[in-house]
Amino acid sequence: MFKKVLIANRGEIALRVIRACREMGIPNAAVYSNADRQSLHVLLADEAYFVGPPPSRESYLNVENLMKAIKKSGADAVHPGYGFLSENADFARLLKENGITFVGPSPESIELMGDKVQARKTMMDAGVPTVxxxxxxxxxxxxxxxxxxxxxxxxxxxxxxxxxxxxxxxxxxxxxxxxxxxxxxxxxxxxxxxxxxxxxxFIQNPKHIEIQVFGDNHGNAVHLFERECSIQRRHQKLIEESPSIAVPEEVRRRMGEVAVTATKAIGYSGAGTFEFIFDNETKEFFFMEMNTRLQVEHPVTEMVTGYDLVKEQLNVAAGKKLSFKQEDITQNGHAIEVRVCAEDPETYLPSPGKIERCRHPQGPFIRVDSYAYPQYEVPIYYDPMVAKLIAWGKTRQDAIDRLQRALAEFTLSGIKTNIVLLRSILEQEKFIDGTYTTQFLEKDFKNRRDLFHFVDDRAFLIAAAIEAHNDLKNRSVEKMTDKSRWKDFGRIGALR
Amino acid sequence: MYFEGTSKGKKIEVEIFEHPTEWLITLNDGELKETHAVKKWDYQRMDDAISFLFENTSYMINVHGEGVKYNVYTRGSYREIPLHNDESLLHESLKGGGGLTGGDSLSSGMPGKIVDILVAEGDEVKADQPVLIMEAMKMENEMRASRDCVIKEIKVEKGQSVESGSVLIVYGDK
CATH class of the missing domain: 3.30.1490.20 (ATP-grasp fold, A domain)
Known part of the structure; x- marks a missing residue:
């Protein structure tokens, strides 16, 4: 196994990799920009190396600085997480030339699938349906x-x-x-x-269904079934689940087979995802793209299959054979993930800033992958996602109920978050019956129930009134003792 | 103390009197007027939060903000509540804060870069029509007009970086 793994990423995914390394007893190193000195991945890693100024281009995408950090740390493997350099073939190649293992597929695979035009051609040749x-x-x-x-x-x-x-x-x-x-x-x-x-x-009533695949360097490839990620805003996923109730058993089997065939056809190694656009009327599926990395939503697959995908990535990258065979993998129960973002739930505009209070939900069958903590300032430079909340249930409804419960327990104050939006979606008819498409938020959510109906309005108002009252009282006291003109102004009756 | 506030777009009058063991709070939205006696025992400030037992419903609450706007968080939900009276407005204006202005302009909620401006001065725009595209937090965000209006002044240029709170576009009436 590796001597040390450097994680070329930040946020919750850096934490996710740190945790896998810990459990495997592998020393780990984080990297950070100026904006992330107080980020949780830096605080929790074994080691941390500075890689540059806040803008990603100058730090997390700065290959030169990253290479220096890798050399200095003595890491013999780099986990790229998702985003940033995770699908950058040149970076993977450079590591290889320096004798460092890139935890991911070969540069050639990344290149092939990274060029969406090439990828489409290759998939057509491999017999995968395309749009x-x-x-x-x-x-x-x-x-x-x-x-x-x-x-x-x-x-x-x-x-x-x-x-x-x-x-x-x-x-x-x-x-x-x-x-x-x-x-x-x-x-x-x-x-x-x-x-x-x-x-x-552009398919009119599309669902986004993707298949998780895994290959190793010994010619083995398996799939770990599907995830449905149709709830999206501005083409970015918001809620993901596995299994998808829209996919009939026979289609599920075919999608898995197609994905495994394609994985083998390109000699793919490591974790990857085939994204399909799924026509809910005809149950046809068309290849959209392959993501040659770990996905944000990988936890739902982990929750239903029981396999730790990050540990498996490290195993495979270290040259081991896949630890599971196709027949070992089953879908047990149902898992749903929501992405908690620092953004306005009505306009979807990012809302970075200081988190005042943070309390994560707890309790049975709940998983929280979060890098939020009290008084942490969410930087403006990176993705607004601060946490992923995943619930497992024996049935889909169990998982939905559990998520609702956990979201209501989630406190992230000081910034705007989309928690109320997520709660509203989970109670929508089309979400509950599973007929939602990728256009759900644009089209079907127009008559949304009031996003803010979850709490008695009066409770909010009374709390605000008491606080406003106290603030004004305190300020008047300050001014009074300053002998300022506020003396005449103060509502002396309220001061006692 | 007397406050005027807004909740879910509705104007509310709030009157609050403090007594040694309780607050007497009257809420009046024009249709319904009700008075609540909130015992201090039921509204306790703890280290991390406020515990508010309202009609025996237990809310763990965080309130942030001061002056004329309060953000209240509880049970995974939140509400922005503008709340002011003459005194707090005066405090705000002396502090140099904007008070309750706005609605007549588009301003940036965060630092970012102007990617594109989709309108010109003098254009008539409809509510919700995209007027400019700003990049912030790795995303291109479409900023839309808040109401039907005429573009009176464009204060930024394409490619320009802006600070949080900068006025980008000034609206005028048709």
Whole structure:
């Protein structure tokens, strides 16, 4: 096993990897930017190395500084987490050249799947169903218009180097095509330094279903069933669950088989995810992309299969064979994850700032992967997600009830969070009956029940009134003793 | 003490009298007027939170903010409650705070960078129409007009970095 693992990431995922290392007895090293000196991953790691100023580009994406930290720490393996450099083939290659193990697939696999246009071609060759669209990149507006006229509106324009909703635009009307094309290109340029885009048909009632796969360096590959991640806002996932009640047993089996075949076809090693767009009417599924890393939502798979995916990543990266075979893997019960973000629940705008109070939920079958703590300042530079809350239940309804209960126990004060939004979604009919699609928040949530109905309004008002009363009383006392003009102003009767 | 407040967009009048062992609080939203006697025993400040037993329902509450806006958190929910009277407004204006202004402009809630401006001065826009795109926390955020109005002044340029609270666009009436 490794002598030391350096975690080239931050936030909850850095904690997740630290915990796996601890349980395996592997010394671990964190890295941090100026904005993260007080982040929990730095506080909990065995060692911590400074890698630069707050902007990601200058720290967590700064390969030069990371290499220095790796050398200094003496780490012989690097876990990239998700985001940042986790799908950067050059970084993986550089590590390899320096004799350091990248905990993830080969640079070639990353490269192949990282280029969405290449990935699509490769998958078509491997017999994986794909959505109708441009055969490759579209080079100009003229070509785009021609392709779109062939496949029909609505269409979706995507960045070839993209992911996480960046550089992605849905176009519903011809008059929006040019604006959206330019917007997608400029966003792609901004985030990925690559403005190549492609286009495909936009499926009307889609679900997002993905299959977790795992390969090793000995030619073995398995799948760990599906996750449904259809609840998304601005193309970013918010709630994930496993299993999906929309997928019939026969389709589930086929999706798994297709994913394993494709995993073997590209000689993939480590944890990966095949993302499919799933037509809930026809139960057809089409390949969207493969994520060549650990996913944010991996805990739901861990909860239903019982396997620790991060430990398995480390095992496989160290050259061991997969510790489980396909027939060992079963889905037991149901798990749902919600992403708790520092953001306005109504506008989805980020709301960074200082967490005043933080109390995590506890109790049976609840898992909290969080890096929040009281008085912690959520930096403006990174992802607004501060915690993942996962509930397990024997049935789906058990898991939903448990999540509701746990969310009501969750205190994160001082900043706005989306906890009320998550609670509202969990009680919506379409969520409960499982017919929700990726457009749920945009389309079906319009007649949302009041986001703030969970607590008696009067309790809020009375508490605010008492605090306002006390504040004013205290301030008047200060001013009075200063012999200022507030003397005349003070409501002396209230002062005693 | 007398306060005017807003809860869920509804105007509320709040009157509060402190007695040695309790607060007498009258809430009046124009339709319903009710008075609550809240015993200090039932509203206790602890180290980490306030324990509020309201009509025997147990709330563990955190309140942050001062002056004219209070954020109240409990049971995974929260509420922003603007609450003011003449005295607190005067305190705020002396402090140099903005008090209760706003609604006539679009300002940034956090530091960020202006990616694109989708309107020009003099444009008529509808409520909820996107007016500019700002990048913050790795996301491009579409900022929308809060009401039907005319774009009176654009105070920022494409590519410009802005601080939290900066006024970006000033609205005018049609």
């Amino acid at each position: 109708p669209g441009s055969k490759g990149a579209v080079t100009d507006l003229e070509e785009l218009t021609r392709v779109v006229n062939e496949i029909g509106y609505p269409v979706i324009i995507k960045a070839a180097a993209g992911g996480g909703g960046k550089g992605m635009r849905i176009v519903k009307r011809p008059e929006d095509l040019e604006l959206s094309y330019n917007a997608a290109k400029s966003e792609a340029m901004n985030y990925f330094s690559n403005d190549v885009v492609y286009v495909e048909r």
